[in-house]
Amino acid sequence: MVPQIRRPGAYHRHQMGSLPESSLASAAFSTDLGALILDDCLSLLCQVPDNTFDLVMTSPPYDGQPKYGNGERYERGWYEDKFLKVTGEVLRTLKPHGSFVLNYRSRRHQGERGTLQYELVLWLRDQGFKFCDDFVWGKPSPPPGRWKRHLKDGVEYCFQFAKSADWQFFPEHCLRPARWDRKDVERRKKLPHNYDRVNEPSGQGRRRVQAGPEMVRPSTLLYMEPEFLPNPTEHPARFPVELPSFFIKLLTEPGQLVFDPFGGTCTTAVAAEKLDRRWLTCEIDERYTVVLSERMKKGR
Numbered sequence: 001m002v003p004q005i006r007r008p009g010a011y012h013r014h015q016m017g018s019l020p021e022s023s024l025a026s027a028a029f030s031t032d033l034g035a036l037i038l039d040d041c042l043s044l045l046c047q048v049p050d051n052t053f054d055l056v057m058t059s060p061p062y063d064g065q066p067k068y069g070n071g072e073r074y075e076r077g078w079y080e081d082k083f084l085k086v087t088g089e090v091l092r093t094l095k096p097h098g099s100f101v102l103n104y105r106s107r108r109h110q111g112e113r114g115t116l117q118y119e120l121v122l123w124l125r126d127q128g129f130k131f132c133d134d135f136v137w138g139k140p141s142p143p144p145g146r147w148k149r150h151l152k153d154g155v156e157y158c159f160q161f162a163k164s165a166d167w168q169f170f171p172e173h174c175l176r177p178a179r180w181d182r183k184d185v186e187r188r189k190k191l192p193h194n195y196d197r198v199n200e201p202s203g204q205g206r207r208r209v210q211a212g213p214e215m216v217r218p219s220t221l222l223y224m225e226p227e228f229l230p231n232p233t234e235h236p237a238r239f240p241v242e243l244p245s246f247f248i249k250l251l252t253e254p255g256q257l258v259f260d261p262f263g264g265t266c267t268t269a270v271a272a273e274k275l276d277r278r279w280l281t282c283e284i285d286e287r288y289t290v291v292l293s294e295r296m297k298k299g300r
């Protein structure tokens, strides 16, 4: 369904629950389900009441990323100071059942992989988040490149944090076809953890190994191509719409509110709109967001 696109600023407050009128009045783009705010995400978050969002999903700038137009170099100090202030506000504004999904990968510096990705997990735990899980996004066709002592980087992390141990979780929204073909069954029977069950006299467990349900829960390995769509904004680091779609389905129900503080080309907003979730997205550089109206029409 093609979303109804509203004029800038014409957003209806009641649809955003408890978000303040002042921040929504300045929306640069909105639909019946959500709004894009052009601002520094920390300023925006400071106006948001406690316990507002059901899910916050974002990909902040990579460390040392010099390519954004705002002149910031996103050195380590930016993460220790600004980013942790943002995540502190994320914790405050998440609902008790809410999750925060952080898509991140430290870059390599002088032949060494940066460790910020691991440090961030510890810093966020110290801040009060629960560290729920680490999902690995594997890219079948990673961006090209050739290095003396490194291979192409085909992996990124999605770290899931929560505000409480009672975080909501809907794996049934993400079921995928099982691979129960003949070859697969034979392979599974030989796996050490299945061997005893299959071969013991009672045959207990035999049925489970040999024939499972047709649809099964996904694993924490997400196998998705990187974003190949045309990039008219020349944004240097977009994620594919499938990535936020997966977490929106896994961690929210239709109608709930999803926020992306570092919105870029607004991919999280496109995914949320398509999945009938309410959304709020924030981006500091207007140039990256000009594609949003077109993306909403295409749903990609």
Ligand SMILES: C[S@@+](CC[C@H](N)C(=O)[O-])C[C@H]1O[C@@H](n2cnc3c(N)ncnc32)[C@H](O)[C@@H]1O
Residues within 6 Å of the ligand: 039, 040, 041, 042, 058, 059, 060, 061, 062, 068, 235, 237, 238, 239, 240, 261, 262, 263, 264, 265, 266, 267, 268, 282, 283, 284, 285, 288
């Ligand atoms: C990795 S990109 C996000 C890309 C996005 N996931 C997409 O698919 O297009 C990070 C974005 O954060 C934006 N950004 C950096 N500092 C910001 C801030 N203080 N407030 C809001 N956005 C910011 C950058 O301009 C950049 O577009």
